[in-house]
Amino acid sequence: MIGPARGGRVTAIAGVPSQPTTFYFGSTGGGVWKTTDAGANWNNISDGQIPLGSMGAIEVSLSNPSVIYAGTGSSKIRSNVSTGRGMYKSTDAGKTWKFSGLRDVGQISTIRVHPSNPDIAYVAALGNAFVPNVDRGIFKTTDGGKTWTKVLYVSDSTGAADVELQPGNPNVLFASMWHGQRKPWTIVSGAREGGIYKSTDGGEHWTKLGGGLPTDLVGRSNVAISAAEPKRVYALIEAKPGGGVYRSNDEGTTWTLVNGAQTLWTRPFYYTTLGVDPTNADIVYVGNEGWFKSTDGFKTFQTARVPHGDNHDVWINPTNPKIMIQSNDGGANVSLDGGNTWSSQYNQPTAEIYQVALDNQFPYRVYGAQQDNTTVIVPSLPLGTGMADEWRTGPGCETGPIVPNRTNPTIVYGGCKGQFTRMNIISGDEKQYWVGTQSLYGNGGADLIYRFQRVSPMEVSPHEAATVYYGSQYVHRTRDEGVTWDKISPDLTAYPP
Structure with missing residues (x-):
């Protein structure tokens, strides 16, 4: 583990x-x-x-x-x-x-x-x-x-x-x-x-x-x-x-x-x-x-x-x-004192992980999104500081997704129900964008232009490091790390509303 x-x-x-x-x-x-x-x-x-x-x-x-x-x-x-x-x-x-x-x-x-x-x-x-x-x-x-x-x-x-x-x-x-x-x-x-x-x-x-x-x-x-x-x-x-x-x-x-x-x-x-x-x-x-x-x-x-x-x-x-x-x-x-103080939750590795991605470092890192917490980045081999200290959070929210840039693992991409984030995990700098101009929140399903699920798929191109694909009922593509997006597929919904 x-x-x-x-x-x-x-x-x-x-x-x-x-x-x-x-x-x-x-x-x-x-x-x-x-x-x-x-x-x-x-x-x-x-x-x-x-x-x-x-x-x-x-x-x-x-x-x-x-x-x-x-x-x-x-x-x-x-x-x-x-x-x-x-x-x-x-x-x-x-x-x-x-x-x-x-x-x-x-x-x-x-x-x-x-x-x-x-x-x-x-x-x-x-x-x-x-x-x-x-x-x-x-x-x-x-x-x-x-x-x-x-x-x-x-x-x-x-x-x-x-x-x-x-x-x-x-x-x-x-x-x-x-x-x-x-x-x-x-x-x-x-x-x-x-x-x-x-x-x-x-x-x-x-x-x-x-x-x-x-x-x-x-x-x-x-x-x-x-x-x-x-x-x-x-x-x-x-x-x-x-x-x-x-x-x-x-x-x-x-x-x-x-x-x-x-x-x-x-x-x-x-x-x-x-x-x-x-x-x-x-x-x-x-x-x-x-x-x-x-x-x-x-x-x-x-x-x-x-x-x-x-x-x-x-x-x-x-x-x-x-x-x-x-x-x-x-x-x-x-x-032991009626709820005034509580024991730790950082000693019970029972996280529900929504999806998993890997990078090409050695040791390679594992990226995932933990239910009702944050995204996480975990080394595949111990780095010597102890398991509790060796993982860190990443971009995106509890549902993810989270994927690394294929050529520069200091750059990680995250998502949250239609929002896209580019993060430098060394400096901590983040840039956030919406795919389209409409938030998922406050709009009914029939009124949404893009219907991103809680756990929406995201993939980085193996050929172009700055190209990322993100899925709603359409496939969306960015070639500039999230600044602009193109819709490259028809509506893929099995039964459109």
Whole structure:
């Protein structure tokens, strides 16, 4: 592995209450990782055993922390989605893993294990994110994952986004059902059949909850319950109308919209992150682009500091709420002081790289664009200063592309959805140009003159160093490093709008 050492997107995390410095995370591109020193060092524990990198959920048994369940396929869907391949289980604290069923449930959202019996577990599965299928909903095992029973099913297009057990009574469950689908041209989130369901008999029977909850279009939702007040239930709900943070004081019978600020449910199909302090039910956390904390049950809230934006999950130690792990598009980070300080994300090489290019130096450099970070330039062989210090950023944005000049590797070209940048990586000087006179931002697809995708192709001519090709629905060519551009192809769209 040559780098970068910087972390990538993480949507699954867990901790071990009896081992306060041991944590796990599942990344969307790098498998399962473990730390035993509160995030000072992370080690991959799934390579060669779990056959894909995208993880959707991870849970450690409270009664036997050697038992870990991991679900593949992140349910926090976006433009790039890797379909899951079922459940995996470890009985030796992550040293070895075995397949544990549910091969066709697609994206796995949440796993919850019975607090006193590690053989009883529940899985919330979104299903295949691309097409309708019946392998979605809430699943239960009573034999440690050898067999699974579907205990809650709504339809072939509505899966599960969350399942939670009531502290002190694991026979009481809450599940959030969600119609979420990734189409080639858009993301669908929400339907009238979505919502929150409750079971009082270990998942055998379920009732859809009302009592003040949204009843029209309901999208993704998440549930959180504090052991300090098990009858109080919080829900973060995407809905039109009526999205926001809801609260029930009677185990879900009646609900009140506590705070409907749009800030709390921005881009909900990708976030909808909710957590509550296990010792104080008034302390609640919400994550999306920002990270928010409330000390009065979300009547009011403040922005809290975390290492990176785009926040996906939080786990709080049930015996000591100052010990927590939180995840986002930059990785996973641990706090031992209630979120005042966090561990580094520059020790977990799990970056999602959109594209790769090479130059002709020795050692040659590798160029790529890292999701929700920057472009990166990495030497193919160590230069002697240590991996974390040997990569650097380049031109362009998180989506890239980034390519080097073929004859002068100090000149690098980058892109960002139709913008073109020429950068001298020695001096840092940049020149930026638009291909055409129209920005991608603020214009609908039908109104765009040039439809550059998030990840648009770019190539440098092998014959003329200053000639670069850049693709929208047309092929564009510059012969002067981006100052002027020619359109050299017809519209190549398969089905023009």
